[in-house]
Amino acid sequence: MYHATLNCVDRMFLLKPSKKVNNIIGSSLGRALKLHPILLHSATTNINHLELVFSIGEGQADNVSPFLREFAGRVARDLNRFYGREGHFWAGRVRVEEITSDNKAEKLLGYGACNVVKDGLVEKANHWKGFSTTEVLSQGGRLVFKYVDRTLWWKNGADRRDIDPSKYTRSTEVVLHPLPDWTGLSPDARRARFRSIVRNHEGLACKEREAEGITSVKGMAQIKNESPFSKPARPRERTPQPLCHADTAEDYEAYKEEYKEIVKAHRIASAAFRSGCFDVEFPPGTFRPPLVTKFKLAA
Secondary structure: OEEEEEEHHOOOOOOOOOHHHHHHHHHHHHHHHHHOOOOEEEEEEOOOOEEEEEEEEOOOOOHHHHHHHHHHHHHHHHEEEEEEOOOOOOOOOOEEEEEOOOHHHHHHHHHHHHHHHHHHOOOHHHHOOEEOOOOHHOOOOOOOEEEOOHHHHOOOOOOOOOOHHHHHEEEEEOOOOOHHHOOOOHHHHHHHHHHHHHHHHHHHHHHHHHHHHOOOOHHHHHHHOOOOOOOOOOOOOOOOOOOOOOOHHHHHHHHHHHHHHHHHHHHHHHHHOOOOOOOOOOOOOOOOOOOOOOOOOOO
């Protein structure tokens, strides 16, 4: 299981809730999942960043990078078009950390749903009108979004004659999968468990908000009037990216030592691969280095 985060450039409010923005994020997610399937557990937005919790099914290990690239790229292109802006949309590459236990995954589901509570945007997680899977995880239902198939639109002559792009509107669905530890639970039991997790995290989020000196909540009415090009007034506290999400410090250190061994094995395999031993085995989940071909220019 993995936790992924994408931050908007300059911390701008480019994910500010609206029907159009939510639909762009949802349709981009659905199309990326269709092209590069993974097991998505949750997806939530804040006003300037988003979080995903997902895992990898059988035969899906090579889909993670293409999925993240496809999703982030579509959101960036379509929201830049929507706002009439150019250039970078995301602040950098997606941050991805492994989740070592179902217990920690449950906490990250709650954290993602209640992050807007902690930041003082809304009082309750279900008050947030930005893109989020919280309602579906709590109450059930489907996540269906519409998009314009611009590839087909251009293929049919959009550059030569006036063609209404709405004629090429298609639908896509974001399908959620239960956490591995929840597969034995009924749908009603999963929803009840998720609601309990959110309630607990709402209380924790309120305490964190008060500890950070946030004394009032903006609410959706005020957020609606925010410019998407605004930035937070409070300076950002930079924290190092964790190597993983573990339950205890001991589990984290054990993961750290295992990671060091994987890096060591990968370096040895890479050296052999670059030396011409192309059948060398690499540690699972790692990538082979690119081959650089040397050649001599003709005199």
